[in-house]
Every structure is written in C-alpha cells, then in structure tokens.
Amino acid sequence: MDIHSKPIQQRIDWVFEVANRHGADYRSPEAYLARERYLAEHPTAIAVLKCMDGRINIPVATNTPVGLLMPFRNLGGMFDLGWPHLGEMLAHHVQRMVSSGRRVLFLITYHYSKGDPKRGCAGFNYDTEAAIAHTYQIRRQVEHIFGGAHGTVYPLVCGFETDEDTLVIHGADGHKLDLCEIPTADRGTLAPKLAALLPDMPAQMRADLLPLLHGNLDRIEQVRAQNRRGERALDIEHREWMICLGRGFDFLHTPNLALIIGPYSPNLDVPIRTAASIIGANMAAGRIPSDGFLLLASVPYDEIGVDRARAELKSRFLSKFAADVIAADHPELAGKMAMRTTLLDWRSRRLEALSSET
Numbered sequence: 001m002d003i004h005s006k007p008i009q010q011r012i013d014w015v016f017e018v019a020n021r022h023g024a025d026y027r028s029p030e031a032y033l034a035r036e037r038y039l040a041e042h043p044t045a046i047a048v049l050k051c052m053d054g055r056i057n058i059p060v061a062t063n064t065p066v067g068l069l070m071p072f073r074n075l076g077g078m079f080d081l082g083w084p085h086l087g088e089m090l091a092h093h094v095q096r097m098v099s100s101g102r103r104v105l106f107l108i109t110y111h112y113s114k115g116d117p118k119r120g121c122a123g124f125n126y127d128t129e130a131a132i133a134h135t136y137q138i139r140r141q142v143e144h145i146f147g148g149a150h151g152t153v154y155p156l157v158c159g160f161e162t163d164e165d166t167l168v169i170h171g172a173d174g175h176k177l178d179l180c181e182i183p184t185a186d187r188g189t190l191a192p193k194l195a196a197l198l199p200d201m202p203a204q205m206r207a208d209l210l211p212l213l214h215g216n217l218d219r220i221e222q223v224r225a226q227n228r229r230g231e232r233a234l235d236i237e238h239r240e241w242m243i244c245l246g247r248g249f250d251f252l253h254t255p256n257l258a259l260i261i262g263p264y265s266p267n268l269d270v271p272i273r274t275a276a277s278i279i280g281a282n283m284a285a286g287r288i289p290s291d292g293f294l295l296l297a298s299v300p301y302d303e304i305g306v307d308r309a310r311a312e313l314k315s316r317f318l319s320k321f322a323a324d325v326i327a328a329d330h331p332e333l334a335g336k337m338a339m340r341t342t343l344l345d346w347r348s349r350r351l352e353a354l355s356s357e358t
Contacts, residue, residue, distance in 0.1 A: 004239050004256075008292030011241060012338055015252075015294065019351040022251035026067060026349040038065060044208035045070070045097040047090075048107045049138065050160075051077040051121060052271060054240040054256045056111055061165040063215030066250050067349070073260045075271035076123020077109055078134060081141040086264035094146060094153055103205055104153045106142055108135045111160040119162060123274065132157070150200050156209075164223045167216045171197035179216050187217055241288045243275045243326075245318045246298040248344035251351070258296075263318060269325045276330045283336075292336045295322055300346040308343065312354060315341050 003014050025031055047070040048058050059066050070093060072079070072086070081087045097104050110131035113119035117126045124131040139155040146153035159168030161180065169177040177197050182190065190213050194206050201209075242258035252258050259275040261268070283290040297319035301311035319341040327334040341354045 019251045023349040042208040043102050044205045045102045045104045050109045052259045052261050054258050055162045061219050062212040073262045106155045107158050108138045109158045110135050115163045165219050239287045242294045244296045245322050248298045248300040272322050272325045273329050276326045295339045298342045300344040
C-alpha cells in the first residue's frame with residue numbers, strides 16, 4: 001500500500017497501528033532473545049548522528065534489527081556537542097554503556113545524491129563538501145570529550161548516498177570505502193579492507209561494524225533490483241508528510257514518511273521551519289495529498305511517576321512550541337496540521353497518546 005497517497009486520517013491511523021505492532025514485536029520473547037543474542041555477539045554500542053531527512057533510515061539500510069542503533073537527528077545532521085542538552089545526553093549514553101563494559105561507536109553521517117545534487121541535503125544547501133566538513137568538526141568534538149586514542153569511544157565519519165542507500169566509510173587518512181563499489185560476491189574482502197582503512201579502531205569494534213556493512217551490501221542489491229523494476233523512483237524524492245519532534249521514532253522504519261527532529265538544538269525553531277517548508281513543497285508538487293500533515297511529538301520515559309510526569313510536560317511543550325512556530329511562519333499549513341502528543345515507554349516501546357487535538 002502506498003500510504004503517502006491516502007487521506008490524512010487514514011495515514012494517522014496507519015502510523016499508530018504501525019507503532020502498536022512495532023511495540024508488540026519488540027516486547028515479544030523471540031525479539032527480546034534475538035536482541036540479547038546479537039548484543040552478546042556484537043557488544044559495541046552504536047549511535048548514529050544523522051539528518052532529519054526521512055530517506056535516511058540506517059537500520060533499514062544496514063538490515064540491522066530495530067532498537068539496536070541509538071539515533072540522534074537534527075537538520076542536516078548539524079550538531080554541536082556544546083549544546084547543553086545534547087552534550088549531557090551523549091555523555092550519559094557513553095557512561096551508561098561503558099559502565100556495562102561496552103565500547104561506543106558514533107556514526108557521524110552526512111548524505112547526498114549521486115544522481116541529482118538537488119536531492120542532497122537541503123540543510124547545507126546541497127553543498128556536500130560543507131556537510132563533510134561539519135561531520136569532521138563533530139568528530140573533533142567527540143574526541144575532545146571522550147579522548148582521541150579511540151580505545152573506548154570511536155567517532156566514525158560516514159556518507160549516506162540516498163539513491164541506492166549506500167554507506168561510505170571515511171578513514172582517518174582521507175581514504176574511503178564506498179560500498180556501492182563492492183560486488184556482493186566480494187563481501188569476504190570487507191574485513192581486511194576495514195582493518196586497512198581503520199587501523200586505530202579496536203578489533204572487536206570493527207567486528208561489530210562489519211554486520212552493518214554486510215547488511216548494506218544486501219540493501220544496495222535490493223535497491224538496484226527495485227530500480228530495474230522502476231519501483232524506486234518516488235522513494236528517492238522527498239515525500240514526507242509527518243513532522244516528528246522528540247525521540248522514540250524507531251517504529252517509522254518505512255523510508256520517506258517523516259522529518260524527524262531531535263530536541264537538541266537551542267534554536268529548535270530553525271529545523272521546524274525547514275521541515276514545514278519541505279512539507280509545503282511536497283504538497284505543492286503533488287508528491288503528497290494537500291489535505292493535511294501530521295505533527296507528532298514524542299518523549300520517552302524510563303520509570304513511572306516523576307520520570308513519566310516530566311516526559312508528559314516536555315511532550316506537551318514540544319507539541320505546542322512546534323505548532324506555534326508553524327502557525328507563525330507557515331499559516332497556510334497550520335490549518336492542515338493534525339497534532340498528536342505522545343509518550344513512549346522506553347522499556348516496552350509502547351506509544352501512549354496524550355491527546356488527539358486537530
């Protein structure tokens with residue numbers, strides 16, 4: 001089913017059905033045991049810093065089980081670890097992983113299109129070199145906080161080519177490993193190529209990165225088959241009809257549904273304005289229906305009581321803040337906006353609706 005073309009209420013109902021199924025699957029004994037087995041075999045904790053662009057879905061692009069990669073999203077993949085909330089969250093995440101004996105790998109990503117620069121990153125005005133320069137700035141900030149020897153925390157710069165969902169791994173010496181150039185039959189060469197490209201990465205971490213690269217080779221082959229059948233044309237263009245603000249959107253594993261904005265930047269209005277502009281452009285171009293779009297706020301909580309109550313206030317604040325920004329800057333869109341304010345029980349991945357105002 002092409003959900004992008006359905007009336008807005010059907011799309012909203014579909015989103016919550018997907019969230020409910022995802023939560024039920026995540027809580028199932030089989031999924032729990034599969035995650036535990038995977039983490040026992042691949043203990044490195046992997047976090048991904050990426051753009052809010054709905055085409056960038058690293059678990060899908062690497063065939064990685066949902067819930068294992070920790071996502072951080074912002075406009076253009078622009079981050080500054082000096083931002084108070086972001087810096088504290090990353091430090092807390094690293095400390096929690098290290099206290100359980102795990103290393104942490106940060107995938108610091110930029111994205112581009114090899115077929116058309118205008119399908120690249122709007123956050124950097126389609127300037128891929130500027131986006132790459134910014135990822136290296138983030139890498140230096142990670143090293144400043146967690147150390148440059150990379151024994152425990154490794155910041156890895158990665159490109160993501162959206163036409164074929166291809167990963168490009170950057171080495172410390174300027175060399176790159178572009179997975180679109182690796183035939184599927186040569187997947188056995190990835191391990192030595194990775195060792196040569198990243199000699200300072202701990203061996204266990206390289207071994208834990210390798211399944212993502214193998215999964216990406218499978219994904220590239222799948223996308224190329226879709227291209228040959230003419231099934232991919234719409235997926236490489238912007239077709240998002242949701243603005244998601246907050247955290248906990250792992251259930252959105254279908255590409256091109258949502259522009260996902262993490263609550264990290266002190267100038268949170270900037271990515272919200274940009275996301276609203278993209279939604280408006282999608283409507284104007286006929287890529288999505290013009291009957292409405294969804295503003296979905298979500299804040300996760302770990303414990304009932306105080307933690308949940310705090311999350312409720314934060315989710316309501318984010319929802320109202322975004323609605324006010326959109327109403328002020330895009331009044332023509334405000335009348336087409338459906339709002340849903342939610343909480344996410346992080347342990348069970350259960351999405352809880354707080355309100356359903358439109």
